[in-house]
Amino acid sequence: MDAVQELPDRELLTRHAQGDDQAFAVLVRRHRERLWAVAVRMMGDPEEASDALQDAFLSAFRAADRFRGESQVSTWMHRIVVNACHDRLRRRKVRPATPTEDSTLDVMSNERLGRMGGAPDHASQTEARMDVHAALELLPLDQRMALTLVDMLGYRVEEAAEILDVASGTVKSRCARGRAKLLPSLAHLRNPQHPGDVTTGRGGANPS
Amino acid sequence: MTSHPDVEALAFFAEELLEPDEERTVASHIDTCATCASTLDELTGVGEALAAAPAPAMPRDVADLLDRRIAEAVRERAAESPARDDAAPAAGAPASGATVVPLSRRRRRGHGPGFMPKLMMVAAAAVVIGGGGAAVFNGMLSPAADQSSGVAAPLQEEGGGEAAPEAAQSYTPQVVRSETVYTDASLPEQAALTLDRSPVGGAPSSEGVEPMAPVEPVPAGVEECALLLGEEFGTRFTLVDDASYGDGGSRAWVLFAPRGERYEVYVVDPRCAQGGDTAKSVLDQGTVQAP
Numbered sequence: 049m050d051a052v053q054e055l056p057d058r059e060l061l062t063r064h065a066q067g068d069d070q071a072f073a074v075l076v077r078r079h080r081e082r083l084w085a086v087a088v089r090m091m092g093d094p095e096e097a098s099d100a101l102q103d104a105f106l107s108a109f110r111a112a113d114r115f116r117g118e119s120q121v122s123t124w125m126h127r128i129v130v131n132a133c134h135d136r137l138r139r140r141k142v143r144p145a146t147p148t149e150d151s152t153l154d155v156m157s158n159e160r161l162g163r164m165g166g167a168p169d170h171a172s173q174t175e176a177r178m179d180v181h182a183a184l185e186l187l188p189l190d191q192r193m194a195l196t197l198v199d200m201l202g203y204r205v206e207e208a209a210e211i212l213d214v215a216s217g218t219v220k221s222r223c224a225r226g227r228a229k230l231l232p233s234l235a236h237l238r239n240p241q242h243p244g245d246v247t248t249g250r251g252g253a254n255p256s
Numbered sequence: 257m258t259s260h261p262d263v264e265a266l267a268f269f270a271e272e273l274l275e276p277d278e279e280r281t282v283a284s285h286i287d288t289c290a291t292c293a294s295t296l297d298e299l300t301g302v303g304e305a306l307a308a309a310p311a312p313a314m315p316r317d318v319a320d321l322l323d324r325r326i327a328e329a330v331r332e333r334a335a336e337s338p339a340r341d342d343a344a345p346a347a348g349a350p351a352s353g354a355t356v357v358p359l360s361r362r363r364r365r366g367h368g369p370g371f372m373p374k375l376m377m378v379a380a381a382a383v384v385i386g387g388g389g390a391a392v393f394n395g396m397l398s399p400a401a402d403q404s405s406g407v408a409a410p411l412q413e414e415g416g417g418e419a420a421p422e423a424a425q426s427y428t429p430q431v432v433r434s435e436t437v438y439t440d441a442s443l444p445e446q447a448a449l450t451l452d453r454s455p456v457g458g459a460p461s462s463e464g465v466e467p468m469a470p471v472e473p474v475p476a477g478v479e480e481c482a483l484l485l486g487e488e489f490g491t492r493f494t495l496v497d498d499a500s501y502g503d504g505g506s507r508a509w510v511l512f513a514p515r516g517e518r519y520e521v522y523v524v525d526p527r528c529a530q531g532g533d534t535a536k537s538v539l540d541q542g543t544v545q546a547p
Contacts, residue, residue, distance in 0.1 A: 067333075069330050069334065072326060072329075072330070073323065073326050073327070073330075076322065076326060080314065080319070080322060081313075081314055084313075084314035084318070085311055088311050088312060088314075089309070089311050094312055094315065094318070097318075098318045098321065098322075101318070101322060102321070102322065102325050105322060105325065105326060106325065106329055109326065109329045110329075180305060180306060180309040181309070195306060196306075199302075199303040199306040199307055200306045200307060200309060200311075202307065217273070220271045220273055221268065221271070221273055223267075223271065224264065224267035224268045224270065224271045224273060225264060225267065227267045227299050227302045227303060228262075228263040228264040228266070228267040228299070230302045230306075231263055231295070231298055231299060231302055234301070234302045234305045234306075235298045235301060235302070
């Protein structure tokens with residue numbers, strides 16, 4: 049029985065709630081890469097993703113005894129991470145002097161750099177990333193979170209619905225609205241710069 | 257030609273979210289409208305652009321940081337009483353060696369009896385008795401105070417012959433200072449009032465009663481005294497009033513232990529834990545109705 053590593057998620061969580069010192073760390077190690085990917089894409093910034101993950105894991109640590117088992121443990125952890133990100137994003141929206149503006153500035157300075165001929169490859173890559181996140185900042189949080197899970201991270205609509213605790217149809221319509229809103233800011237990422245790879249046929253990336 | 261559907265309608269169309277008749281209209285429009293067909297493609301491109309946005313793998317230092325934070329949380333949970341007394345710094349004596357894990361101070365629910373060794377059950381019972389009051393009490397505190405005011409936490413060691421090792425595992429009563437000068441004649445009334453004002457007594461029963469906050473840090477020796485006397489009398493003290501007693505008004509500790517609907521009250525000399533026969537340090541005794 050020394051194989052704590054091999055216990056199922058649910059058992060680990062139960063042991064943690066009962067006072068086991070190791071179980072939670074095992075659980076976190078098992079899921080953290082995935083949850084990091086969620087957080088870093090939600091937040092658009094490693095520093096903030098790290099903060100959000102810390103919030104989330106500590107709150108999961110303390111809330112373990114309230115896990116009722118209606119969902120998978122991993123879904124429950126996703127939900128906590130997503131909520132932690134949501135809280136931070138909301139605060140960021142309220143408080144204007146934030147990395148949002150910094151990244152906009154970065155985009156501008158990168159553009160300038162690019163025009164001046166400095167490190168064009170790196171600059172344009174950075175610019176593309178900044179553009180995606182700057183564009184995401186324009187969306188309502190609900191749409192942003194749905195798009196992050198479904199389009200950026202490839203979660204099935206049903207999974208995203210469970211994580212966000214809404215109906216599948218709601219996830220789909222949030223994604224649709226979000227894509228429509230992002231179209232003006234993101235269409236250029238493909239078309240003008242890479243005229244060669246336009247169009248893979250409609251519906252290709254939207255199987256759901 | 258029908259008018260162009262807006263971008264959102266096209267996005268809904270791609271997700272098959274449109275009503276059937278609307279869907280038919282848009283579908284037939286796209287068949288004949290190159291602009292809208294290409295907008296639809298561009299919508300696909302939005303999803304692709306999002307999927308293509310690079311995301312850095314979790315940096316090593318973040319992984320380490322998370323490990324540390326969790327280890328801290330584990331220690332914090334295991335150490336039931338962080339430095340609340342100069343004589344009993346909890347520092348450096350974290351969960352190591354703790355074969356039992358105490359009730360979490362912040363989340364007392366969810367630690368099932370199945371896990372707790374027998375000894376702890378006794379203390380847990382005391383927690384339950386005082387629990388209602390403690391909950392109300394915690395509600396009045398600032399978060400910072402909440403952290404350090406240990407709600408009665410369970411006992412670890414059974415011997416307790418010498419001063420409890422400060423391993424933050426000893427049973428800890430709430431301590432208040434009512435500034436009452438207890439007397440033999442008035443002990444029941446005075447004790448009842450103290451209980452009413454105290455954290456363990458729940459909300460004060462009447463308007464004029466002023467609630468008391470717990471004393472931090474706990475005076476040296478209180479925990480040991482409560483522990484020793486608790487063993488002596490087979491009970492658990494949940495409240496100590498650091499007060500005075502008798503004509504001379506000399507310092508005394510008044511200890512309260514719940515027993516059914518009543519509290520047993522012991523007035524003791526503060527030197528009670530300093531060796532010798534602890535029972536002899538008891539100056540007075542009585543019982544009062546639980547508030």
